[in-house]
Amino acid sequence: MATTLFKNVRVLDSTGEKPYAGDVLIDGNRIAKVERNLNVITGENHRVIEGHGMTLMSGLCDAHTHFSWIDQPTLDAIGMLPVEEHILEAARSAATYLDMGYTMCMGAAAAKPRLDVVIRNYINAGKIPGPRYYAASTEIATIGGLGDLNPSHVAAYTFVEVINGPMEMRRAVRKFLKEGVDNIKLNLSGENITGMEAERTPMADDEVYEAVTEARRKPGTRICAHARSNESVLQCLKYGIDMIYHASFVSDETIELLAAARDKHFVGPGVAWLYQTCYNASDWGVTPEVALAMDYPRELEACIAGVKKMKAAGVRLVPGGDYGFAWTPHGTYAKDLEYFVDLFGFTPMEAIISATALGGEVMKMGHELGQVRDGFLADLILVDGDPLADITILQDRTRIMSVMKDGVFHREPGVPAVSRLALAS
Numbered sequence: 001m002a003t004t005l006f007k008n009v010r011v012l013d014s015t016g017e018k019p020y021a022g023d024v025l026i027d028g029n030r031i032a033k034v035e036r037n038l039n040v041i042t043g044e045n046h047r048v049i050e051g052h053g054m055t056l057m058s059g060l061c062d063a064h065t066h067f068s069w070i071d072q073p074t075l076d077a078i079g080m081l082p083v084e085e086h087i088l089e090a091a092r093s094a095a096t097y098l099d100m101g102y103t104m105c106m107g108a109a110a111a112k113p114r115l116d117v118v119i120r121n122y123i124n125a126g127k128i129p130g131p132r133y134y135a136a137s138t139e140i141a142t143i144g145g146l147g148d149l150n151p152s153h154v155a156a157y158t159f160v161e162v163i164n165g166p167m168e169m170r171r172a173v174r175k176f177l178k179e180g181v182d183n184i185k186l187n188l189s190g191e192n193i194t195g196m197e198a199e200r201t202p203m204a205d206d207e208v209y210e211a212v213t214e215a216r217r218k219p220g221t222r223i224c225a226h227a228r229s230n231e232s233v234l235q236c237l238k239y240g241i242d243m244i245y246h247a248s249f250v251s252d253e254t255i256e257l258l259a260a261a262r263d264k265h266f267v268g269p270g271v272a273w274l275y276q277t278c279y280n281a282s283d284w285g286v287t288p289e290v291a292l293a294m295d296y297p298r299e300l301e302a303c304i305a306g307v308k309k310m311k312a313a314g315v316r317l318v319p320g321g322d323y324g325f326a327w328t329p330h331g332t333y334a335k336d337l338e339y340f341v342d343l344f345g346f347t348p349m350e351a352i353i354s355a356t357a358l359g360g361e362v363m364k365m366g367h368e369l370g371q372v373r374d375g376f377l378a379d380l381i382l383v384d385g386d387p388l389a390d391i392t393i394l395q396d397r398t399r400i401m402s403v404m405k406d407g408v409f410h411r412e413p414g415v416p417a418v419s420r421l422a423l424a425s
């Protein structure tokens with residue numbers, strides 16, 4: 001087994017402890033030893049990486065990932081891309097995530113039924129670079145719900161699976177499980193920009209029940225939900241949907257229920273899209289005035305207030321900001337950590353723990369992933385600088401000197417990052 005020794009690094013271990021100087025030994029795909037002093041680990045056969053006091057930390061997790069969103073302004077523009085281009089775009093996104101230090105991603109919907117599954121399979125086979133990944137279904141929505149805005153005369157348009165009633169839901173879920181998805185995505189609430197208001201909750205209880213029941217027939221299957229309205233978050237609680245996205249309009253009573261069930265649920269605010277839609281989408285026609293007319297600033301305000309309350313109540317909050325729209329482009333994923341600090345009042349340490357140790361829990365591997373500890377899987381990034389002093393350095397590709405996943409370097413120290421345009425060999 002190959003051994004690699006990171007010498008003279010500042011270990012940020014994601015246990016909550018302050019970073020300390022040390023050496024970290026990798027054996028195969030695991031962290032064999034984290035040594036809290038320098039130059040204690042000896043042995044001649046290690047490959048030695050001189051850390052020069054740089055920060056060694058866990059790879060990051062994005063809990064709301066869309067490999068097949070292609071930096072376009074609308075869902076239609078994403079949905080209409082032909083499949084040949086689409087699979088290449090999704091592969092580029094996967095490579096970009098890993099390049100930016102993301103070793104864990106949770107798919108939050110694919111733009112075509114098999115895109116996520118195929119990318120995951122190729123990543124796992126070592127044929128293309130990418131993070132550990134939970135492959136998602138397409139979004140499943142009710143008639144007229146989020147995503148069902150498509151030009152329905154276009155037969156090939158499969159961006160969203162539109163269902164009506166429990167039996168159609170059962171069929172949809174079975175179809176996706178047959179294809180091999182890890183994660184079923186339900187659109188439980190509306191979304192202002194699409195014409196159905198965020199506070200509407202169009203999916204009926206018997207449809208949600210059917211989706212969850214059917215998904216549970218295949219052990220290990222996850223369910224996640226677009227849930228901006230309070231009622232949709234209540235559906236997530238009632239039916240045991242583990243990954244709740246957005247939760248913008250969550251009520252105080254619902255927060256109490258979430259806190260009581262904190263071990264069962266994660267909340268991913270996905271705030272990047274909300275924030276950028278309010279303030280940084282003018283180039284695509286969504287000026288602050290347009291955003292105001294769509295009532296997005298009110299939602300952002302509600303989101304910030306709700307997340308602060310959920311944080312105080314101990315709800316597990318995880319980054320992942322709906323990257324892959326024109327105004328949340330791929331590669332900017334670590335903006336989410338900045339938002340957690342600036343908008344939600346997280347300390348940089350809390351934001352990093354949300355993206356690492358909690359990321360391990362999102363991947364259902366919290367006992368062996370997301371922290372720099374003896375025996376944990378070697379998913380590591382070497383960062384030039386102190387992300388606790390400046391959380392934004394995690395957005396800078398030139399500061400992420402090295403990325404290792406499962407004990408293998410995706411990017412070695414001294415080798416520049418591949419661009420989004422380049423697939424690694």
Ligand SMILES: [Zn+2]
Pocket residue numbers: 064066108109322
């Ligand atoms: Zn999304």
